[in-house]
Amino acid sequence: MALRHYTLDFKLSTAVDSATTVPHLLSIFHEQEMTETVHETNGHGYLGTFVGKNGRLAILRVHSHGLVTVDLQCYEEDNIAQLDNLLNALETKLKMILNGNITRIKRLPALVRGAEVDRYWPTTDDRLLEYDMDQLVYEEDSPYQNIKILHSQQYGNVLILDDDINLAESDLTYTQAIMGNGRESYAGKEVLILGGGDGGILFEMVKQKPKMITMLDIDQKVIDACKKYMRRTCGNILDSLEGDCYQILVEDCVPVLRKYVQEGKTFDYVINDLTAIPISTEPEEDSTWEFLRLILDLSIKVLHPSGKYFTQGNAQTMTEALRLYEEQLKKLSCPVGFSKEVVCVPSYLEQWVFYSVWKK
Numbered sequence: 001m002a003l004r005h006y007t008l009d010f011k012l013s014t015a016v017d018s019a020t021t022v023p024h025l026l027s028i029f030h031e032q033e034m035t036e037t038v039h040e041t042n043g044h045g046y047l048g049t050f051v052g053k054n055g056r057l058a059i060l061r062v063h064s065h066g067l068v069t070v071d072l073q074c075y076e077e078d079n080i081a082q083l084d085n086l087l088n089a090l091e092t093k094l095k096m097i098l099n100g101n102i103t104r105i106k107r108l109p110a111l112v113r114g115a116e117v118d119r120y121w122p123t124t125d126d127r128l129l130e131y132d133m134d135q136l137v138y139e140e141d142s143p144y145q146n147i148k149i150l151h152s153q154q155y156g157n158v159l160i161l162d163d164d165i166n167l168a169e170s171d172l173t174y175t176q177a178i179m180g181n182g183r184e185s186y187a188g189k190e191v192l193i194l195g196g197g198d199g200g201i202l203f204e205m206v207k208q209k210p211k212m213i214t215m216l217d218i219d220q221k222v223i224d225a226c227k228k229y230m231r232r233t234c235g236n237i238l239d240s241l242e243g244d245c246y247q248i249l250v251e252d253c254v255p256v257l258r259k260y261v262q263e264g265k266t267f268d269y270v271i272n273d274l275t276a277i278p279i280s281t282e283p284e285e286d287s288t289w290e291f292l293r294l295i296l297d298l299s300i301k302v303l304h305p306s307g308k309y310f311t312q313g314n315a316q317t318m319t320e321a322l323r324l325y326e327e328q329l330k331k332l333s334c335p336v337g338f339s340k341e342v343v344c345v346p347s348y349l350e351q352w353v354f355y356s357v358w359k360k
Contacts, residue, residue: 253274329357340354
C-alpha cells in the first residue's frame with residue numbers, strides 16, 4: 001500500500017481574511033463527503049482538516065502572511081480522476097476568490113509515500129530528486145553494507161549501497177572520468193583499483209591491454225550482485241576473479257596496501273573508487289576523513305614516481321568539502337600536484353568532480 005500526497009499553493013501579494021475565503025470552499029469538500037474539523041492556530045490564519053469516508057485527507061491552510069496551501073492525501077489506488085476534479089475545483093474557486101491578489105500558483109505532481117520501490121533520492125546538498133525506479137531487482141545485507149539494485153527506465157539497473165546511489169548502467173561517463181577521460185594510455189602498465197566492485201573500471205581498463213590490473217574490493221556480495229544484474233556495466237569481467245591481465249582480490253585494501261609499501265611494490269596508476277570525499281567540515285574529527293587520508297597516503301607511497309592517482313571527489317556544490325580535500329593533498333609526506341575536472345554523471349543528476357594526483 002502506498003499514499004499519494006498532492007499539493008496546491010497560492011502565493012499572494014497581501015494577506016487575506018480566512019473568514020471571507022474559507023466559506024466559499026466548503027461546498028467543494030462537502031460534495032466529496034468530507035467532514036471539516038477546524039483547528040486553533042492562535043491567530044495565525046485558518047487551519048482545517050477534511051476527512052472522507054474513503055480515507056482521503058485534505059488540509060486547507062490560509063496563512064496569515066499571504067499564502068494559501070492545500071494538501072490532499074489518498075491511497076495510491078484511489079480514483080485519480082476524482083482527485084484531479086477536487087484539486088481543479090479548488091484551484092478554480094481560489095482563482096475567483098483571490099482574483100488580483102495572486103502572484104504565483106504552484107501545483108506539484110503527487111509525492112508517492114510508502115511505495116514498494118523507493119524512487120526519491122537526495123542530492124549531495126539535500127535537494128530531493130524523483131527517479132523512475134520501477135522494480136527492486138536485488139537486495140541483500142552483506143557484512144559491510146546494505147546492497148540494492150533498482151531498475152530505472154532511463155538509467156538501467158542502479159547500484160545503491162547503504163542508500164547511496166553508486167553507479168547506474170548508464171554511467172559510463174563516471175568510469176571514463178575516473179580513468180582520466182581518455183588522456184592516459186594504460187597499455188603495458190601496472191594498475192591498482194581500490195574498490196570498483198561494480199566491475200565498470202576493470203571492464204573498460206582491460207580493453208587497453210595493460211600489463212596487469214589488481215583490483216581490491218572487500219565485498220564479495222557486491223561483486224556477485226553486479227556480475228548478475230549490472231552486465232551493461234561490467235560485461236563478463238566479473239565472471240572470473242582472474243584473467244590474462246587482471247586479478248580481483250576480495251580483501252580489505254588497507255593491509256594489502258601496507259604490504260605493498262613494505263615490499264616496495266609500485267604501480268603506474270592507482271584508481272581509488274572506494275568512496276566520495278566526505279562532506280563533513282570537521283576533517284580532524286571525522287573517521288571517514290581519517291580513512292580517506294590513510295588510503296591517500298598509502299596510495300601515493302605505492303605510486304611509481306611518474307605515476308598518477310585518480311579518484312572521484314564529490315558534487316561540485318560541495319565546495320567546502322572539496323577545499324578540505326585539497327588541503328589534505330598539501331599535507332602528504334610526498335609533495336604532489338593535482339588537477340580536477342567536472343563531469344555530468346547521468347544517474348547522479350548533479351555535476352561531479354574528479355581528481356588526478358601526481359608526485360612532484
